[in-house]
Amino acid sequence: MTPTDAAVHKTAPPTRAARTERSDLTSSRLRAAFLFLLPMMTVLGVVAGWPLVRTIWLGFTDANLVDLSVTEFIGIENYYAVYDGEAFGLLVDPEWWNAVWNTLWFSVISVSLETALGMAVALVLNLQFKGRGLVRAAVLVPWAIPTIVSAKMWSWMLHDQLGIINELLMGVGLIAEPIAWTANPDTAMWAVIMVDVWKTTPFMALLILAGLQMLPGDIYEAAKVDGVHPVKVFFKVTLPLIRPALVVAVVFRALDALRIFDLIYVLTSNSTTTMSMSVYARQQLVDFQEVGYGSAAATLLFLVIALITTLTLMAGKVNLSEDSK
């Protein structure tokens, strides 16, 4: 029996029996929804919820990696404590604040550059030209390369003695002697930003391109007929139209940038000039074995990101209601 046959059979006038049948149906569907969600929620609770709760708890203890079973509750001492008139704890730890500023600086600069460059690449890819498919494939390559591999590839190219970048720059005469890009405090953060921009601009470009390709073509026809300058068209038509997609892409990238770990860890290891919040927290946890203190740092990072996410979601809601007016 085909589904359509069944539909025909069941289109009898609604009787009381049919109505109870429908509410039975709704409740059985709700039961099914619950059963379908249960396994996923259980797994998510075990692998994400529980460890998160434990991390927050460990942040209030003096836990040490050597033996996690002997931990004592010490209140907020990992965050702030005063001994003999001297303040200790994360909130007064200059290294932690250094990591916070590094992370914010890195996130703002790299996400801005990625957005601007991604927009440029998307505008190019949105045009019709010979070999566009090939260019699009080429742009995807950096995105496809694992972060660790791209960090290693770039540390090789940026190598102070054997690197091709120093060789090229010296060849053109831009620098007189080799620069230790990843070790020099003046250039280390820029090296990290450059590699991140190289790796992530394709993601931005593709998201923006997807937005561009949904725009109606007739607006552009009209602008062309009216002789409006393309730059003006971009700022007055294109940008406002793709703004929603752009905002979401930027938020996703920013949240990703705030938790950066692998690129910095591989490119500049535990150097303080580039240390991000994630690198700081892991160094405390694993290298110094201070599980309590490191958990407190991880909790703060979580709070920062949660705060930003909530603010964005609220801002997003406000925008939505404005749009619907």
Next chain:
Amino acid sequence: MKLSLKSLLFYGLVLAIVVVSVFPFYYAIITSFRSGTELFNPSALPGVIDFGNYLSIFKEQPFGTNIFNSIFVATVVVIISLVLAVTAAYALARIPFRGRGLLLMTILSVSMFPQVAILSGMFELIKAMGIYNSLPGLIVPNMVLTLPFTVWVLTTFMKELPKELEEAAIVDGASSLVIVRRVFLPLMWPALVTTGLLAFISAWNEFLFALTFTLSNEVRTVPVAIALMSGASKYELPWGNIMAASVVVTVPIVVLVLIFQRKIVAGLTAGAVKG
């Protein structure tokens, strides 16, 4: 004249985009064929082709095991995630219930939260389960990366399918499980392949958990093995070997991405733009 100058500039820009995108990987391939003193030659042109580095990573290091570990962990993680996510996504996309929006938001925020935030709790959990420094000990934390993502993307895909699809089946008295299996699964294959591939890539690239929850080289995954490759002396990194290993693990991913490029872009936009 003006037009040709314009198009010359345009193609210059296009060329610059292509060169910047592809050159680092090209240079890694070139380097991987150089060993010994050849590495002191920073030329960007291919010279001697020497497979020494490739032989060395498989002979002197357990790189074959590392590759197996990565494939094994990523495959298991993807399969578990997809199985759990298909039914969950059906409930989230097709059955209206109270708190659905909140649940979706929670799932999305799990995929955005910093992995470091669960590092110590996860360490405790893995120790308690007795799977520290083993492959199951990598599968458990990787679920955090792939499960919320697959649920989110599959929900987006399922929402777009027409409502008439299941209505007929419901009237026919089919149970929800049958609807998922008979009506949705056959239509979901392309979405499952794309989502699975993206989840596979993120598990394949995962570094923080794999670095923290393993001790011996035999249980390491590929990114950790590459990051920790060291040479005879502490100060001399074996760049030839590192580049050879990088090429080995990157070529399959690049090929997959290029084959599935249209689908991947669709999957990424479902994961992000519609969020």
